[in-house]
Amino acid sequence: MKPVRVLFVCLGNICRSPLAEGVLCALAEQKGLASALQVDSAGTGAWHIGEPPDGRSIQAARRHGIDISAQRGRQLRAEDFRDFDLILGMDENNVRTLKGLAPEGAAGKVHLFLNYASGRSEDVPDPYYEGADAFEALYQMLEAGCSSLLVRLGERTS
Template sequence: MKPVRLLFVCLGNICRSPLAEGVLRALAEKKGLAPALEVDSAGTGAWHIGDPPDRRSIEAARRHGIDISELRGRQVRPEDFRNFDLIFGMDENNVRTLKRLAPEGAAEKVRLFLDYASGRSEDVPDPYYEGPEAFEALYQMLDAGCSSLLVRFGERAS
């Protein structure tokens, strides 16, 4: 069976989306679902191409036993709309930008992450201008959302 390909997208691909990628990979591994998923992350902007995640995202992940330090920022590419089954914007602004960038017929792949994962029509807030506590809150929000997402995929697989 072909793995489901998921792309997490935020503004710069250094805070929210790489942490979501790391959290989902770790949870999928624990639940034995890793072979059924391919996960990546990207940003709508080009400011951080090639950069590692924000040190505060790396530290939040590390506190929970997840290493995202090797991830590197990249910008969403046109082929992402062809290569991924679902593209999760972290907030409504990301979703609008992604739908604008999507080629004809691909906009339906774009979803607001928490709305799709857990039915909460809510943005994942950008912690960039906040302190470490905002990154811990981000981790907790992403952990809950990714756990809900895996329940959805687990139900579909059974």
């Protein structure tokens, strides 16, 4: 069976989306579902292309046994709309930007992450200007959302 291809998108691809990518991959691995998924992340902006995730995201992941330090920031590409089955924006602003960039017929792939994963119409807040506590809260929010997302994707691939 062809894996479900999931792309997480935030503004700069250094805080939220790389952590979401790491969390989903780790949870899928724990549940024996890694081969059923292809996961990546990107930013709508180009400020951090080639850079590692924010050190606070790396530390939050590491505290939970996940290593995201090898990831590198990248900007969303036009072909992402073709290459991914599901494009999950971390907040409503990301979703608006994604839908504005989506070619005809691809906007249906774009969803607000928490809404798609768990039915909560809620943004994942950007912790960039916050401290370590905000990154731990981000991790907890992403872990809960990714757990729900795995259940939903499991139903989709069954």
